[in-house]
Amino acid sequence: MTTVSLTVNGKAVSANIDPRTLLVQFLRENLRLTGTHVGCDTSQCGACLVHIDGKAVKACTTLAVSVDGAAITTIEGLAQDGKLHPMQEAFREHHGLQCGFCTPGMIMSAVDMVNRRGHELDEKTIREDLDGNICRCTGYHNIVKAIAAGAEAMGKAGVTTRQAAE
Amino acid sequence: MSATGIGAAVRRKEDHRFITGQGRYTDDVNRPGQAQAYFLRSPHAHAKIKSIDTKAAAAMPGVLGIFTGADLAADKIGGLICGWMIHNKDGSPMRAGAHPALAQGRVRYVGDHVAVVVAETLAQAKDAAEAIVVDYQELSAVVETAKAAGAKTVIHDEAPDNTVFNWHLGDKDATDKAFKAAKHVTKLDLVNNRLVPNAMEPRAAVGDYDAGEGIFTLYTTSQNPHVARLVLSAFIGIAPENKLRVIAPDVGGGFGSKIFIYAEETVCVWAAKKVGRPVKWTADRTEAFLSDAHGRDHVTHAELATDADGKILALKVHTTANLGAYLSTFSSSVPTYLYAPLLSGQYDIPAIYCEVDAVYTNTAPVDAYRGAGRPEATFVVERLIEVTARQLGKDPAKFRLQNYIRKFPHQTPVIMAYDTGNYAASLKKALEIIDYKGIGKRKRDSARAGKLRGIGFSSYIEACGIAPSAAVGSLGAGVGLWESAEVRVNPIGTVEVLTGSHSHGQGHETTFAQLVSDRLGIPIDNVSIIHGDTDKVQMGMGTYGSRSGAVGMSAIYKAIDKVIAKGKKVAAYVLEADEADIDFADGNFTVKGTDRKLDFGSCALQAYVAHKFNGQELEPGLKEGAFYDPTNFTFPAGVHICELEIDPQTGVTKIDRWAAVDDFGVVINPMIVEGQVHGGIAQGVGQALLEGARYNSDGQLVTASFMDYTMPRADDLPSFDVGMTVTPCPSNPLGIKGCGEAGAIASPPAVINAITDALGHEDIAMPATPQAVWRAAQKSISRLAAE
Numbered sequence: 001m002t003t004v005s006l007t008v009n010g011k012a013v014s015a016n017i018d019p020r021t022l023l024v025q026f027l028r029e030n031l032r033l034t035g036t037h038v039g040c041d042t043s044q045c046g047a048c049l050v051h052i053d054g055k056a057v058k059a060c061t062t063l064a065v066s067v068d069g070a071a072i073t074t075i076e077g078l079a080q081d082g083k084l085h086p087m088q089e090a091f092r093e094h095h096g097l098q099c100g101f102c103t104p105g106m107i108m109s110a111v112d113m114v115n116r117r118g119h120e121l122d123e124k125t126i127r128e129d130l131d132g133n134i135c136r137c138t139g140y141h142n143i144v145k146a147i148a149a150g151a152e153a154m155g156k157a158g159v160t161t162r163q164a165a166e
Numbered sequence: 167m168s169a170t171g172i173g174a175a176v177r178r179k180e181d182h183r184f185i186t187g188q189g190r191y192t193d194d195v196n197r198p199g200q201a202q203a204y205f206l207r208s209p210h211a212h213a214k215i216k217s218i219d220t221k222a223a224a225a226m227p228g229v230l231g232i233f234t235g236a237d238l239a240a241d242k243i244g245g246l247i248c249g250w251m252i253h254n255k256d257g258s259p260m261r262a263g264a265h266p267a268l269a270q271g272r273v274r275y276v277g278d279h280v281a282v283v284v285a286e287t288l289a290q291a292k293d294a295a296e297a298i299v300v301d302y303q304e305l306s307a308v309v310e311t312a313k314a315a316g317a318k319t320v321i322h323d324e325a326p327d328n329t330v331f332n333w334h335l336g337d338k339d340a341t342d343k344a345f346k347a348a349k350h351v352t353k354l355d356l357v358n359n360r361l362v363p364n365a366m367e368p369r370a371a372v373g374d375y376d377a378g379e380g381i382f383t384l385y386t387t388s389q390n391p392h393v394a395r396l397v398l399s400a401f402i403g404i405a406p407e408n409k410l411r412v413i414a415p416d417v418g419g420g421f422g423s424k425i426f427i428y429a430e431e432t433v434c435v436w437a438a439k440k441v442g443r444p445v446k447w448t449a450d451r452t453e454a455f456l457s458d459a460h461g462r463d464h465v466t467h468a469e470l471a472t473d474a475d476g477k478i479l480a481l482k483v484h485t486t487a488n489l490g491a492y493l494s495t496f497s498s499s500v501p502t503y504l505y506a507p508l509l510s511g512q513y514d515i516p517a518i519y520c521e522v523d524a525v526y527t528n529t530a531p532v533d534a535y536r537g538a539g540r541p542e543a544t545f546v547v548e549r550l551i552e553v554t555a556r557q558l559g560k561d562p563a564k565f566r567l568q569n570y571i572r573k574f575p576h577q578t579p580v581i582m583a584y585d586t587g588n589y590a591a592s593l594k595k596a597l598e599i600i601d602y603k604g605i606g607k608r609k610r611d612s613a614r615a616g617k618l619r620g621i622g623f624s625s626y627i628e629a630c631g632i633a634p635s636a637a638v639g640s641l642g643a644g645v646g647l648w649e650s651a652e653v654r655v656n657p658i659g660t661v662e663v664l665t666g667s668h669s670h671g672q673g674h675e676t677t678f679a680q681l682v683s684d685r686l687g688i689p690i691d692n693v694s695i696i697h698g699d700t701d702k703v704q705m706g707m708g709t710y711g712s713r714s715g716a717v718g719m720s721a722i723y724k725a726i727d728k729v730i731a732k733g734k735k736v737a738a739y740v741l742e743a744d745e746a747d748i749d750f751a752d753g754n755f756t757v758k759g760t761d762r763k764l765d766f767g768s769c770a771l772q773a774y775v776a777h778k779f780n781g782q783e784l785e786p787g788l789k790e791g792a793f794y795d796p797t798n799f800t801f802p803a804g805v806h807i808c809e810l811e812i813d814p815q816t817g818v819t820k821i822d823r824w825a826a827v828d829d830f831g832v833v834i835n836p837m838i839v840e841g842q843v844h845g846g847i848a849q850g851v852g853q854a855l856l857e858g859a860r861y862n863s864d865g866q867l868v869t870a871s872f873m874d875y876t877m878p879r880a881d882d883l884p885s886f887d888v889g890m891t892v893t894p895c896p897s898n899p900l901g902i903k904g905c906g907e908a909g910a911i912a913s914p915p916a917v918i919n920a921i922t923d924a925l926g927h928e929d930i931a932m933p934a935t936p937q938a939v940w941r942a943a944q945k946s947i948s949r950l951a952a953e
Binding site: 102 | 177180183184194196364366367419448450451841846849877878881
């Protein structure tokens with residue numbers, strides 16, 4: 001067993017874990033943060049995507065001990081003071097989700113996309129950048145629209161992604 | 167139309183929990199004392215099990231129990247069932263082999279269930295599974311669909327030639343006669359590629375047993391929890407229905423694959439009692455590839471006969487359908503009654519004859535996947551139509567127009583009686599959206615840039631609802647396919663609707679609430695939709711076959727009728743008027759010709775306090791239920807046009823534009839309906855360009871992860887132009903036809919027709935991957951050079 005200490009959604013957590021515990025297991029099973037999902041176990045689908053020190057990482061292939069001391073943001077930590085993040089609002093407004101299983105990873109990936117590429121995202125950029133996230137329900141049409149709108153809304157609201165996310 | 171009523175693009179009520187990470191899927195369920203299950207699966211496609219030694223494994227840390235097929239048999243747990251009986255041409259019943267939940271002496275596909283280990287943790291269960299010693303005697307495997315029948319290797323003793331059934335539909339003599347009189351016959355050999363449904367949420371199950379009450383509870387990823395309970399109770403024998411509760415909480419996509427009752431949930435709920443602890447199993451993605459029921463896998467020869475003017479005279483089809491190693495729950499219905507009755511498409515075809523041979527192979531079971539039989543039929547019809555138009559030198563749009571059915575109702579030669587439709591209207595609108603007039607110039611522009619541009623049509627029809635019950639019963643269904651609803655009005659006028667439909671992405675919590683809000687004149691936030699729990703909803707048939715609107719909502723509609731009728735009785739007492747004089751509109755009961763009124767909430771309160779009427783004359787309370795059985799299938803139809811560009815240097819196909827015009831009858835929420843179309847098209851494009859489940863000759867699944875099986879990603883797809891036409895469905899009170907499967911049905915032939923248009927020849931199969939397209943394009947280039 002190994003001790004791991006992290007900040008998750010702004011709260012310090014520490015636990016004694018089996019060294020082979022994956023970050024996604026730690027989040028889901030130890031912390032009961034079940035918004036982060038496992039869709040493929042091979043870094044392909046992005047349902048497990050979280051932010052580690054502000055960067056998008058797939059938690060299904062990350063050992064919890066390897067991110068000791070890091071600050072993690074999950075989907076549960078995105079809304080602040082009961083107010084939805086603009087990207088969450090955009091997914092609802094533009095029907096960017098159906099079954100909801102890929103959605104947490106999609107939203108976390110979208111916020112990271114804005115972090116990296118700014119608030120004005122064209123369709124081609126969004127589609128190419130979304131290569132690491134699979135959705136089986138929506139055909140991506142409305143996810144692309146939601147991300148473009150969410151990026152713009154983040155700009156208008158003056159929400160820097162790091163403030164909102166971290 | 168109100169802002170939240172029928173026809174409004176209401177934003178989804180269920181979304182808040184999903185966008186904040188508060189959805190509750192089966193793997194999110196954790197019961198006190200929960201243990202973990204891991205299934206030891208067969209590494210061989212076909213083998214005898216000589217012995218299983220679990221002794222060393224059982225002594226490993228954390229192990230609570232290891233069970234095999236012998237343990238299930240000792241507890242008299244029955245095998246998995248196929249719920250649709252198909253009869254052979256000679257009238258004899260299909261030949262179904264036994265399907266034990268854990269293997270009994272023989273494994274028949276890679277991933278077949280050999281044993282289950284239940285341990286404190288998943289890691290311990292996996293470690294112990296590695297210590298189980300299984301002595302296999304390998305047998306040769308039958309893998310290829312076209313070569314299974316009559317192969318030396320026999321998979322089930324019950325089916326000595328590996329054939330489950332030889333079935334047919336239609337009039338052979340009339341078809342043969344029409345072919346003899348034909349001026350032109352188009353012949354095609356087609357493969358409908360095998361697919362893996364791949365809902366993003368892998369299947370999962372949590373079994374729980376309350377020893378005090380003797381009640382089992384199963385949380386499972388199901389599209390139809392009541393059917394799961396029925397099968398687990400009545401056929402498999404876990405427990406009587408009143409001692410078995412099945413809960414399907416949030417379910418992360420199904421596409422058919424979560425209709426069926428699988429080995430894993432059967433074993434988890436049974437094992438919970440054996441070990442005295444809740445037992446959880448969640449598939450990893452490779453387990454999903456290996457053991458979820460796959461889709462499609464047809465090999466077909468088809469011929470279309472026309473007269474000298476291009477009028478279609480007859481259609482003849484022979485299909486071999488691969489059903490895998492065992493018959494999954496509804497597998498036998500897919501290549502038969504969900505397939506051949508759709509072979510008339512949107513066309514007036516006087517004679518049709520279809521033969522289907524269904525075979526066993528040493529591959530995962532094959533069952534319904536989005537569209538289920540209807541995409542396969544549409545692919546046959548629309549490829550034949552397009553190729554015939556080309557061979558006759560006719561414009562593909564005009565050739566379709568020439569042969570469309572125009573008078574309704576229309577009885578096809580293959581069971582179906584189409585009720586309404588306006589196929590020409592959909593075609594006209596789609597041609598406008600795609601700018602068909604400009605295609606010549608766009609093709610020339612592409613050619614100048616060294617690209618090949620093509621346009622492809624698909625005029626699809628589907629039969630949805632999968633009802634009336636008497637009709638499907640006469641065709642072999644083991645269940646009735648009605649739907650139930652209960653509308654519970656609370657004393658202050660809020661409403662709970664219990665439905666037997668199940669939502670796994672379709673947005674029922676919104677659309678069903680729209681119907682209630684619209685009809686009862688109450689705010690949509692005052693309506694809650696409850697589904698997916700057999701302890702709450704008495705009985706239901708679940709969600710598949712695009713049936714939740716046409717059948718599920720019709721049941722709610724009927725229950726609301728009863729609520730309004732009862733409300734009128736209550737209002738008559740309260741308003742001191744004759745019941746016949748009470749009207750109900752916009753949320754108010756009124757007395758004709760007066761200004762006396764009672765709003766819906768006050769009526770509910772009066773119904774429950776029961777102060778204004780005699781409880782002997784009128785029962786207190788306001789709660790009504792209904793079962794709805796449709797009078798016909800519904801027939802959504804439409805036209806999809808795909809325009810694409812091929813780079814002959816790389817073989818990469820880029821879809822440039824997509825026009826979809828669908829007639830779904832009355833639409834409750836256009837935003838949700840369009841979303842269903844988008845997703846369906848993406849799955850169909852995936853089938854046409856990217857996806858294919860491949861077994862090697864030993865029966866190993868070589869596409870068993872997202873690294874080997876190409877799922878459509880955002881940059882593989884365009885945005886879609888979606889339009890609608892509406893002819894209301896006459897067979898249900900709301901006029902709904904259904905929309906869930908249309909995109910997946912329409913799109914594969916549209917893509918392949920466009921690719922073959924670009925290539926100038928028909929020699930390409932699905933999936934048309936860059937490598938396949940590159941090879942086909944080289945053939946086009948060398949042909950052009952030769953000319």
